[in-house]
Amino acid sequence: MRGDLDKILAEKGVEALLLYSESFKNSDMYYLTKFLAPDPFIFIKKVDADPIIVVNQMEYPRAQKQSIVKEVRSYFEYKYLEVVNTAKEPHLGIMKFIANVAKNELGTGKRICVPHNFPAIAADILREEGLTIKPIFDVVEKARETKDADEIDEIGAVQAVAEEVTAEAIDLIANADVGANGILIVKKEPLTVGKVKSFFGHKFLDHGCVMEEDIIVACGPKGSDPHYFGDPQDVLKANQPIILDVVPRSVQKRYWTDMTRTIVKGKASDKVRKMFNAVLEAKNASMDVIQAGALGSDVYDVCCDVLEKAGYETTRGEKQITRGLTHSLGHGVGLDIHEGPRMSELYKFPLEEHNIVTVEPGLYDPDVGGLRIEDIVEVTKAGCSDLTKMEIQLEV
Numbered sequence: 232m233r234g235d236l237d238k239i240l241a242e243k244g245v246e247a248l249l250l251y252s253e254s255f256k257n258s259d260m261y262y263l264t265k266f267l268a269p270d271p272f273i274f275i276k277k278v279d280a281d282p283i284i285v286v287n288q289m290e291y292p293r294a295q296k297q298s299i300v301k302e303v304r305s306y307f308e309y310k311y312l313e314v315v316n317t318a319k320e321p322h323l324g325i326m327k328f329i330a331n332v333a334k335n336e337l338g339t340g341k342r343i344c345v346p347h348n349f350p351a352i353a354a355d356i357l358r359e360e361g362l363t364i365k366p367i368f369d370v371v372e373k374a375r376e377t378k379d380a381d382e383i384d385e386i387g388a389v390q391a392v393a394e395e396v397t398a399e400a401i402d403l404i405a406n407a408d409v410g411a412n413g414i415l416i417v418k419k420e421p422l423t424v425g426k427v428k429s430f431f432g433h434k435f436l437d438h439g440c441v442m443e444e445d446i447i448v449a450c451g452p453k454g455s456d457p458h459y460f461g462d463p464q465d466v467l468k469a470n471q472p473i474i475l476d477v478v479p480r481s482v483q484k485r486y487w488t489d490m491t492r493t494i495v496k497g498k499a500s501d502k503v504r505k506m507f508n509a510v511l512e513a514k515n516a517s518m519d520v521i522q523a524g525a526l527g528s529d530v531y532d533v534c535c536d537v538l539e540k541a542g543y544e545t546t547r548g549e550k551q552i553t554r555g556l557t558h559s560l561g562h563g564v565g566l567d568i569h570e571g572p573r574m575s576e577l578y579k580f581p582l583e584e585h586n587i588v589t590v591e592p593g594l595y596d597p598d599v600g601g602l603r604i605e606d607i608v609e610v611t612k613a614g615c616s617d618l619t620k621m622e623i624q625l626e627v
């Protein structure tokens with residue numbers, strides 16, 4: 232949560248935090264300021280003090296109205312034009328300007344934390360100007376991992392949209408006719424992945440969400456690659472697993488959600504049904520052990536134990552496999568679609584209350600395709616609360 236930031240900065244042994252970025256793509260910048268801007272601006276915060284932002288003159292009135300940062304200043308207050316004009320070229324001048332603002336606000340003696348994606352060229356120039364710049368991973372990201380009630384509500388609202396639209400898409404698939412070679416037919420035309428994605432995209436927009444990144448609609452053997460997104464020309468077929476991995480984002484509130492359902496229109500083969508049962512059991516067993524304090528790696532282990540006991544292989548211990556579970560169990564979701572914490576072999580850190588994580592075991596087989604089930608849950612003190620209300624059903 233935002234309130235954790237001072238503690239995190241102090242733990243890292245730094246005295247201030249500096250960001251220079253736009254805030255559409257940079258979720259840290261948006262999180263800290265709640266000011267959505269397509270051009271970079273400056274964020275500065277001393278430990279245990281209120282932050283300030285410095286924005287260009289055009290954005291100044293809007294930032295004052297919209298940002299949660301109360302102290303908003305204009306570039307002109309720091310003689311922007313004068314500083315930039317003294318440099319050999321404008322880009323370098325802007326870097327020099329950032330250094331001037333930082334020196335003005337922080338002096339030169341402070342250890343200043345910048346995020347891992349702070350421009351390297353800016354770090355160089357700030358150091359040339361005598362500032363102590365420390366790029367550090369997981370500062371703002373760490374604060375973002377624990378969500379406050381408003382954030383959980385926003386993610387829940389996007390999740391409700393994901394479920395409504397996915398249910399409609401499943402209806403579309405379930406009500407399709409079956410033509411030659413098992414190809415699904417809707418209104419006398421083959422039901423392609425492109426048409427299904429277009430359906431999702433339009434419906435999301437009707438609910439104030441977007442398909443900012445591609446969703447996964449993968450039918451049959453191609454779905455055995457977990458991140459095969461589905462080519463628009465692919466046709467959906469009966470009696471084969473169809474993975475729907477759905478990731479809408481709220482346009483205004485900026486939060487994502489993530490849900491996967493795998494369905495078969497018609498009849499699932501015994502092999503696919505067995506995969507479905509194992510994945511479902513792995514998901515339930517994993518959710519049973521999720522709670523504040525549980526290590527992400529331990530939850531992943533529980534998932535692998537269930538799948539291995541059911542006769543499937545996993546990549547646990549860097550095992551090279553051609554079928555089985557080939558990815559981790561889950562990831563945080565918030566202003567980014569993939570953020571911390573993780574539930575994987577590498578993540579030997581405890582989950583915390585109010586983390587929002589996906590639980591998404593899957594099994595993959597190049598002969599039949601993929602089978603993945605994904606819910607999104609809130610970690611609580613004694614367990615987890617499932618934000619996903621949608622039923623899990625194989626055959627439709």
Ligand SMILES: [Mn+2]
Pocket residue numbers: 489589591605
């Ligand atoms: Mn996911």
